[in-house]
Amino acid sequence: MSRAVGIRQVAEHAGVSIGTVSNAINRPEMVSAKMLALVQATMDELGFVRNDLARQVRMGGGTTLGMIVLNVENPFFAALSNACEAAAEQNGFSVVLGSSSQVPEREDRYLDLFEGQRVEGLLVAPVDGVTDRMRKLHRHGMPFVLFDPDAAVPGFCTVAMDGEAGARLAVSHLLESGRNRLAFVGGPLHQVRDRWRGAVEEVGRHPGSTIRRIDTIDQNVQDGLAVGEAILREPPERRPDGIFAATDLIAIGIMQALLSAPGVRVPEDVALIGYDDISQASTAIVPLTTIRQPTAELARAALSLVLTEREEGVDHEHQHALLAPALVRRRSA
Amino acid sequence: MSRAVGIRQVAEHAGVSIGTVSNAINRPEMVSAKMLALVQATMDELGFVRNDLARQVRMGGGTTLGMIVLNVENPFFAALSNACEAAAEQNGFSVVLGSSSQVPEREDRYLDLFEGQRVEGLLVAPVDGVTDRMRKLHRHGMPFVLFDPDAAVPGFCTVAMDGEAGARLAVSHLLESGRNRLAFVGGPLHQVRDRWRGAVEEVGRHPGSTIRRIDTIDQNVQDGLAVGEAILREPPERRPDGIFAATDLIAIGIMQALLSAPGVRVPEDVALIGYDDISQASTAIVPLTTIRQPTAELARAALSLVLTEREEGVDHEHQHALLAPALVRRRSA
DNA sequence: ATACTTACATGAAACCTTTCAAAGCACAAG
DNA sequence: CTTGTGCTTTGAAAGGTTTCATGTAAGTAT
Numbered sequence: 001m002s003r004a005v006g007i008r009q010v011a012e013h014a015g016v017s018i019g020t021v022s023n024a025i026n027r028p029e030m031v032s033a034k035m036l037a038l039v040q041a042t043m044d045e046l047g048f049v050r051n052d053l054a055r056q057v058r059m060g061g062g063t064t065l066g067m068i069v070l071n072v073e074n075p076f077f078a079a080l081s082n083a084c085e086a087a088a089e090q091n092g093f094s095v096v097l098g099s100s101s102q103v104p105e106r107e108d109r110y111l112d113l114f115e116g117q118r119v120e121g122l123l124v125a126p127v128d129g130v131t132d133r134m135r136k137l138h139r140h141g142m143p144f145v146l147f148d149p150d151a152a153v154p155g156f157c158t159v160a161m162d163g164e165a166g167a168r169l170a171v172s173h174l175l176e177s178g179r180n181r182l183a184f185v186g187g188p189l190h191q192v193r194d195r196w197r198g199a200v201e202e203v204g205r206h207p208g209s210t211i212r213r214i215d216t217i218d219q220n221v222q223d224g225l226a227v228g229e230a231i232l233r234e235p236p237e238r239r240p241d242g243i244f245a246a247t248d249l250i251a252i253g254i255m256q257a258l259l260s261a262p263g264v265r266v267p268e269d270v271a272l273i274g275y276d277d278i279s280q281a282s283t284a285i286v287p288l289t290t291i292r293q294p295t296a297e298l299a300r301a302a303l304s305l306v307l308t309e310r311e312e313g314v315d316h317e318h319q320h321a322l323l324a325p326a327l328v329r330r331r332s333a
Numbered sequence: 334m335s336r337a338v339g340i341r342q343v344a345e346h347a348g349v350s351i352g353t354v355s356n357a358i359n360r361p362e363m364v365s366a367k368m369l370a371l372v373q374a375t376m377d378e379l380g381f382v383r384n385d386l387a388r389q390v391r392m393g394g395g396t397t398l399g400m401i402v403l404n405v406e407n408p409f410f411a412a413l414s415n416a417c418e419a420a421a422e423q424n425g426f427s428v429v430l431g432s433s434s435q436v437p438e439r440e441d442r443y444l445d446l447f448e449g450q451r452v453e454g455l456l457v458a459p460v461d462g463v464t465d466r467m468r469k470l471h472r473h474g475m476p477f478v479l480f481d482p483d484a485a486v487p488g489f490c491t492v493a494m495d496g497e498a499g500a501r502l503a504v505s506h507l508l509e510s511g512r513n514r515l516a517f518v519g520g521p522l523h524q525v526r527d528r529w530r531g532a533v534e535e536v537g538r539h540p541g542s543t544i545r546r547i548d549t550i551d552q553n554v555q556d557g558l559a560v561g562e563a564i565l566r567e568p569p570e571r572r573p574d575g576i577f578a579a580t581d582l583i584a585i586g587i588m589q590a591l592l593s594a595p596g597v598r599v600p601e602d603v604a605l606i607g608y609d610d611i612s613q614a615s616t617a618i619v620p621l622t623t624i625r626q627p628t629a630e631l632a633r634a635a636l637s638l639v640l641t642e643r644e645e646g647v648d649h650e651h652q653h654a655l656l657a658p659a660l661v662r663r664r665s666a
Numbered sequence: 667a668t669a670c671t672t673a674c675a676t677g678a679a680a681c682c683t684t685t686c687a688a689a690g691c692a693c694a695a696g
Numbered sequence: 697c698t699t700g701t702g703c704t705t706t707g708a709a710a711g712g713t714t715t716c717a718t719g720t721a722a723g724t725a726t
Contacts, residue, residue, distance in 0.1 A: 075411075
């Protein structure tokens, strides 16, 4: 059972001191050529790999960031986490990923895990806003960046798309194409409030047009399906003629429901516009017009903020990065 | 700067010994009621959280598993990693996720990271088969489970769908619906060899039917698009009348390309069948007939194997779990 | 009052590193 | 032969935890 080959085993086997082995690893220039060779030979003879945990305990401060997303299975977050991983790699950090699945308890579990693990910072898309747990963590010095569409979170750095601007783009596109009975569908409200706000604002600029909100509990295809079916049950003259969905997945669900009814056409009868530009959007039954979120830029901004906060510590001035969205015109609106 | 509050600070502040604090945390029954209360009060006054790294250094053996998938953005792997995380949670473990993006160097990087981190075991979908790096790691005692469709990997536990059976299901479905000029599209070959084998085998059972293979370099919508366009460039009488794609994403790409050409219908002119049953499959332009991979069962099997290997150690007899796939009939075939 | 349990608290060792002051050594200069 | 100098190597401490053999005090039996 040769398990547990540590720096000590290497030292013994090579007949040198522990300190020398450590130096050979971390400051090769401080060690004579033949020692270095000897130690290195011994190391890979024994198959030594440094125990990064112990190292971190000693040195304090590692190289790992924690990230909590709402749902890995949501393509937007898959893309975002991937982008963060790439951005972190460029800065010499790693990202470990957790998926809260929109469950506050799972979110808490990951916060605990990451805190115990002493990660260097946290990137989180909060299920339901900033919790006391997070505030405490942050106050105790944990660098923290929120992916929160609501930039007003006080005391935290946030990174987000400018959801209001995105919503305005979407809604004005609908209005300009002659729609005037709009519906906004999305939820939970907290996560989409800015989109809703922007939509309302834009509608306000166009007298004679109306918008109503239809809430969903999550943001996937199933929720959209349910909403679509509900809309179909309304008398045709009451149905919206333009729908802005807070998420592409929701939009796709709505589309599927609508198209399953005979005689309902998209976009002729109902124009539909989504949000995120996930890859599915372009391959939907009717290619989906949507608002693009530039995940790579989001990721870069988030990493830059979290690392800055790590450097500058408590006296850090919190920033709110708001990235500009873009309208992607396809067929559905 | 109250940073770094450890068990020692708690002990001092409460006026007890370090050992007592540790006992209060880990064996509360060995500590008198009032001590326990005192210590706990002190702990959350100071905001103490145990340093799991140090704990692991001392105790040896943590509670974290590493997982490397080919691409988080691929919905199948998103679902699989999610399922693994859930399964791990039930066994009191956590999973940290890495995405190799099919790049061997990134795969290696994660292997190194996880080894240094002393994870308790590894779940990996290998980019290009078992590498020396993996073999060495495994030989040094790292529990290892491969998500590899090729069950013949010697010396390793593997978990996979029975790709041959899945392919037979798919192909026989195509043949029974009257198609006989089939094409298999997928790649890299290593990752889909079993599907290809099963397809060939089934075709062999039906005299008069043929199948050819079209290789792709990756497994996403783009690859499918390219193949679809290539097929459209062939004269109609040479085109396949049934296509079995190694992946839903590829199938969706092909579908999109085919349907963009006027007069080509799915499934009337070309029947199309995918593999994985990702959520996108049901929301495609023509809902996609596909082979379902039961990710939850895959995950459970993988976890059970990796934990078993962890318990039983070197003398462990390696198992190959092969799960049965199912045909999901929708509209495309 | 003495001896013997019980129940709890303690301090030190251990885990695997890194770091740092001190020691060793060879060799040139005085 | 001593002293100084520069370069390597060493041993021990430290980092935050767990564990274990002792120590202590109170409680019980005689």
